[in-house]
Amino acid sequence: MRDLTMQNVWCDCANTEEVIVGRKMNLKSERRGIHVDQSELLCKKGCGYYGNPAWQGFCSKCWREEYHKARQKQIQEDWELAERLQREEEEAYASSQSTQGAQSLTFSKFEEKKTNEKTRKVTTVKKFFTASSRAGAKKAEIQEAKAPSPAIHRQASIETDRVSKEFIEFIRTYQKPGQDIYKQCKLFLDTMSHKRDLSIEEQSECAQDFYQNVADRLQTRWKVPPEKVEKAMDEVEKYIMTRQYKYVFCPETTDDEKKDLAVQKRIRALHWVTPQMLCVPVSEEIPEVSDMVVKAITDIIEMDSKRVPRDKLACITKCSKHIFNAIKITKNEPASADDFLPTLIYICCAVAFIEKLDAQSLNLSQEDFDRFMTGQTSPKKQESDSFSPDVCLGVKQMCKSLDLLSQLNERQERIVSEAKKLEKDLIDWTDGITKEVEDIVEKYPLEIKPKSQALAAIDSENVENDKLPPPLQPQVYAG
Known part of the structure; x- marks a missing residue:
């Protein structure tokens, strides 16, 4: 909830930066980008303070006053509408009971069920817009209708x-x-x-x-x-x-999800917008700058996974630091607000800019802008070797990456083919060696003959001692 307050501060800072951008662009007509008039930034009520797009162009004080008046008026109108709908439903139900008595039982049950559902819806509307004096009864009824089960609540x-x-x-x-x-x-x-x-x-x-x-x-x-x-x-x-x-964050009672989907659809339709159209002073051809841009985008995406406002603001801070570093590396000088704002728009696609982006902001004709938005043509539909200097560097890198992937795929196919061939050669070699061994064993069988039992007594009378050399001839000693 402190996230909402910090979001308003962030919007005020963005509005101040847009004033600086608007002044610089009026002085430099040759520069293309965002054109903001001073009168468009002031409060719609004419109090002299700056307005906020999130508050429909009012300042914080006027917005609270207008919001309170509009809310009271809406509550009164909804209360009157609920009473009128209830009277009409009661009259319709009474007339249906008197004129449709001859209809079948199935249709009567269906009509009764439908009427009960409508009456219950009207009662729910009345409960929601009941005055504060009936808060006790309303709280009990809302708890009965909307309170989650204990198991879900404990989870x-x-x-x-x-x-x-x-x-x-x-x-x-x-x-x-x-x-x-x-x-x-x-x-x-x-x-x-x-x-x-x-x-x-x-x-x-x-x-x-x-x-x-x-x-x-x-x-x-x-x-x-x-x-x-x-x-x-x-x-x-x-x-x-x-x-x-x-x-x-994005509760069921709001239309935040529908707004997010609408902005997402708008961003996808503007995929053809290049950094040159926004006067982004960042050259993604430099590896360090490209890494900074990727880190900035990652920080913005990571913000959605954070639950605490402080963590969300930390993601925005890290993204801003990466943007400043990318601009500093590209220009070899510290970044200014005029450089930071269009780069931030290019990185995170600011909602206000996306909603108001037109052909004049991009220095395009209305016909070309309409064709690009409808998808009939796109400035990025070119061959990888014939890109113009204005084409987004990301498209060039994508085409180069596709070429590298194609080459890698071919090399991988060759490696797989060679591996299969090597496997087949190993199997054939093993079979050949086995066959050669079997042929040799069959041709030259191994026969093991039993050993003959020789006389072990050297001094036996049967041994011819005369045939032994002199050193080995036995000698008899008298005992």
Whole structure:
């Protein structure tokens, strides 16, 4: 929920950078890119402050006023609509009971079921837009209709368990203040579990109030030093946001997923946009720059897997550092805001730029822009050896990689063929050696004759001692 506040700060910084970009582009007509008028950045209500695209062009103060008025008006209109629909359904149901008595039993049951479902839907709408004086009854009905089963509620992910254990280990170092922090966090989570029907803005306000109360409680009651309070609040935010992640990021009550799909479709349609069209001062032909660009893209993609706002901001910070390093290596000088903004747009495809991108922004004719968007033609559909200088370096690298893969595939096929041939030669050689050995054994069989029993007595009378040489002739000694 602190993520929403930091997102607004990020949008304000991006708007300030767009003002600088707009001024520089007015002074340099030959430079192509984003053209932003000063009047378009101010609040639509004319208060003099800068507006924010996320707040429909209003500043933060005017947006709260307009949002409160619009919400009250919407609640009143929905309440009137719910009452009118309920009256119409009751009248239709009464008339159907009087005029359709002769119909079959199956159709009557179907009509009754359909009417009950519609009535239940109308009642649900009325419960959602009921005034705060009926909050108690509404809370009980919403819990009955929307509360998850105990088994699903108790189920926790591995990451949630890990963060919970780390949080408990951390607050143990604070002793009594830590016990108070844990008690307040459990109470807040239990309270928010009964406020699932609130909007994201209202849940964000509740979270901000909770953070402020905990910080004040640590400072005033427990006299905790400011540096330890800041560290404790970081851990509290990490624990709270990890537990509340599935309820505050893309919940079912919002159309965030539809917006994401629309932006994704728009980005895919703009796949033909090159860095030269955006005046991106980055040369991906330099290996170090290419590595920095890949790391920046990886950091942006990794941000979606983070649950804590602090971790998401860390991903954006790392991405920005990689962008600055890539620009510095390319230009051999420190990067400026005019260089950073178009590069960031090229890396992460800013939503506001993608939604408002037109042919004039890319210095193209409307006919060419329409053909590129519909997919009839594309500037990247060229041979790998005949690329123009304006073609994206990524396309060139892709074609080179495809050529290398083709060559690698051919080499692999040759290696496999040679390996099979070698295997066949080894089998033939083994069979030949075996056959030669069998032929030799068959031609020259080995016969082992039994040994003859020779006389072992050297001094026996049967042995011819005269035939022995003198040194070996036995001598008789008198005993």
